[in-house]
Amino acid sequence: MEGMRHAKGPLLTVDVSERTATRTEIDTLLEQTVGGRATATALAHDRIPFDADPFGPENRAYLSTGPLQQSQMSFTGRMNMTSLSPLTDGLASTNAGGYLSRNFTGTGISVFEVVGKSDELLAIHVTDDGVEFEAVPELENALVPEVSEYMAETRDLGPEHCIAIGPAGENLVRFASVMTFDSRAFGRGGLGAVLGSKNVKCVTFQGEAQPQIEIPPVQMDVHQEAATSDDRMKRQGTTGGTEFINDNFSLPTRYFEEYEFEHAADIGGNAVEEKKYKKGSCSACAYACKLPTRDEETGLETEGPEFETVYAFGSLQGVGDIVDVMKSNELCDTLGMDTISAGVTVAAYLKSEEAFGDADLAHEVTEQIAYRDGVGDLLAEGVHRCHDELGVDDYTVKGMEFAAHDGRVLHGQGLSYAVANRGGDHMYAGMLSLEYSGELNPEGTLGKATTLVERENYAAFRDSGVVCAFGGDYVTDDRLEALFDAEYDELLAVGAATVERERHFNNQRGFDRGDDTTPYELPDLEAAVQEYYEARGWTADGIVPDEAVQSVSPSAD
Numbered sequence: 001m002e003g004m005r006h007a008k009g010p011l012l013t014v015d016v017s018e019r020t021a022t023r024t025e026i027d028t029l030l031e032q033t034v035g036g037r038a039t040a041t042a043l044a045h046d047r048i049p050f051d052a053d054p055f056g057p058e059n060r061a062y063l064s065t066g067p068l069q070q071s072q073m074s075f076t077g078r079m080n081m082t083s084l085s086p087l088t089d090g091l092a093s094t095n096a097g098g099y100l101s102r103n104f105t106g107t108g109i110s111v112f113e114v115v116g117k118s119d120e121l122l123a124i125h126v127t128d129d130g131v132e133f134e135a136v137p138e139l140e141n142a143l144v145p146e147v148s149e150y151m152a153e154t155r156d157l158g159p160e161h162c163i164a165i166g167p168a169g170e171n172l173v174r175f176a177s178v179m180t181f182d183s184r185a186f187g188r189g190g191l192g193a194v195l196g197s198k199n200v201k202c203v204t205f206q207g208e209a210q211p212q213i214e215i216p217p218v219q220m221d222v223h224q225e226a227a228t229s230d231d232r233m234k235r236q237g238t239t240g241g242t243e244f245i246n247d248n249f250s251l252p253t254r255y256f257e258e259y260e261f262e263h264a265a266d267i268g269g270n271a272v273e274e275k276k277y278k279k280g281s282c283s284a285c286a287y288a289c290k291l292p293t294r295d296e297e298t299g300l301e302t303e304g305p306e307f308e309t310v311y312a313f314g315s316l317q318g319v320g321d322i323v324d325v326m327k328s329n330e331l332c333d334t335l336g337m338d339t340i341s342a343g344v345t346v347a348a349y350l351k352s353e354e355a356f357g358d359a360d361l362a363h364e365v366t367e368q369i370a371y372r373d374g375v376g377d378l379l380a381e382g383v384h385r386c387h388d389e390l391g392v393d394d395y396t397v398k399g400m401e402f403a404a405h406d407g408r409v410l411h412g413q414g415l416s417y418a419v420a421n422r423g424g425d426h427m428y429a430g431m432l433s434l435e436y437s438g439e440l441n442p443e444g445t446l447g448k449a450t451t452l453v454e455r456e457n458y459a460a461f462r463d464s465g466v467v468c469a470f471g472g473d474y475v476t477d478d479r480l481e482a483l484f485d486a487e488y489d490e491l492l493a494v495g496a497a498t499v500e501r502e503r504h505f506n507n508q509r510g511f512d513r514g515d516d517t518t519p520y521e522l523p524d525l526e527a528a529v530q531e532y533y534e535a536r537g538w539t540a541d542g543i544v545p546d547e548a549v550q551s552v553s554p555s556a557d
């Protein structure tokens, strides 16, 4: 494990109550955890009190990089963020692209940690030279692009240097995102509300102190192949699969009443490509799958929507016009909200009002949520906490609203939703791709646990590297071994330890077998969950024994 390639640089802890900044060397931790999600999860597990309030000063939020963010390789323009989630009440990690990663590594640190609660709204400026705290009362309830404009005017820093929250984060919307580059979201789990609870509006990163990490020449092959690929995804991003997914009855429609949407083609890949007016990418990525779009008639511009937004604000709400979905996407980006959780919550509201297809109402309510105006105050709590009052079913797992890829059709994906520490999140294991391709029969849950464990471990490692989830055909397993200078099994072991730390932390907060379920029936789910626990070596109640998890982080005291 010692020789594995890993991120370098200290942990920078910023206490916004005291306005102090401390650097701590974490070489040993990085050797064991590589970087990104694994390193942040270990720190979160060891340094956030098990009984912490997600909105309390004792909660901590982590932004972390892996070793590849110091390369020029495609599929590495991403970073990880981890905290105790106000949506799931457990540990959650989320991942965003854009151009932040290279500016973050320029400060010379590997992990940024924020703790405490400021008594006024703050911007924090991190450079290779130190940390500066700036009170920014004028940015109260500012939209994300307004924060960027302020930083450009006052600091000459573009949005590629910033993370920022919008009104949703400040108003503690439980699915508020942290935005970077204006349009890229650390989306799932409500970590924007964690920053909001600390009164942190924005953090900037700038410097030239990048520690040297030698990356093997395989990166050039990856880059070359990404540049010359003619994948449809390069033109249509994730929306390219919309009609295929619809044809497979996996596109939840009208708040899960149906499995396919009659207007899928009107909001899918071709419709989005028609609105695309230039290329978009993340730093160093020649694949360039992002989707800057514009509607000439209305002048509306946004980036995306990606497939999950097409689902959450399109089919799930019965909205079949791509421009309406683009508008919802732009609202979520500027207000700072996860498009999946926001879209599912608005769909629940439309069902309660018998108003499917009313895009104007959807836009109005989306805005109300961010400011907790009127019914928005209820909806800002998310579906799990508001479904009773709305009189609709609770389509969440562990409080997290479902992604598309219907578990009622893709049973292995359904099992994954049930047991994932992060809840109803398709990125936690990605069983869906095996079931869509036919590599795994989508029917049934039994006999899939071993594959699920491997997929979870792989995803946890990938998020630690940090490698983009869309790079799998190019950053192959062999290349991962070369890039990280380790056997594939060693990489999976880093992922396994990460999943186990998340689970152990959540167990200490009361999560157990009862939380590993879905709101709908799946064949043999009970038995399949037991197979999963056995494959993981956990108890029949889904508990990680204390002795299985060692503390590996420096003390927070």
Ligand code: SF4
Pocket (backbone or CB within 6 Å): 074, 075, 076, 077, 078, 097, 098, 280, 281, 282, 285, 286, 287, 288, 289, 290, 468, 469, 470, 471
């Ligand atoms: S594949 Fe797409 S999302 Fe991933 S790093 Fe490249 S441009 Fe960004």
